Amino acid sequence: MYFHGGGFRIGHKRKQAKPLINELAARGWVCVSANYRLEPVHQFPAAHVDAKRVVAWVRAHAADFGGDPQTIIVSGSSAGGHLASMIGLTPNDPAFQPGFELADTSVAAVMLGELPGAQHAYDLFRSVRYSYVIDAVGAFGAWVSARTDPEHEAR
Numbered sequence: 001m002y003f004h005g006g007g008f009r010i011g012h013k014r015k016q017a018k019p020l021i022n023e024l025a026a027r028g029w030v031c032v033s034a035n036y037r038l039e040p041v042h043q044f045p046a047a048h049v050d051a052k053r054v055v056a057w058v059r060a061h062a063a064d065f066g067g068d069p070q071t072i073i074v075s076g077s078s079a080g081g082h083l084a085s086m087i088g089l090t091p092n093d094p095a096f097q098p099g100f101e102l103a104d105t106s107v108a109a110v111m112l113g114e115l116p117g118a119q120h121a122y123d124l125f126r127s128v129r130y131s132y133v134i135d136a137v138g139a140f141g142a143w144v145s146a147r148t149d150p151e152h153e154a155r
Helices: 018-026 046-065 079-089 128-148
Strands: 073-076 109-111
Touching (some): 018 128, 046 079, 079 109, 109 128
Parallel strands (some): 073 109
């Protein structure tokens, strides 16, 4: 699951991380890129509540798309990275889940990587550097998936 950046004021799910999402989908991942309410019309914690609502929706529907509801990995850039971090830090916290307090909003992993020397919005376009990031994300996701697989403990 990916959340776009934009300082909580601008941005859209269709405009960021396309190379990452397209490559991971081509590798068989179920990818979700989500929007959230933006400031100044909507104040904190609106974006965080929206992000957690997406986690709840993905958990409920992942299997319909061939995904594993127990292996939800969140990521994002800039403000989206902040949202991903907050999701990881507030699993099942009813204060951020108004109207869906009982939904499971825990995640298997948060992805918080900084790419030294990269410009802030390096993930807008494919580049050699970004290709390495995509490969690293894929490797990390495979590792997380193996760790959350119930059969993993038996192996």
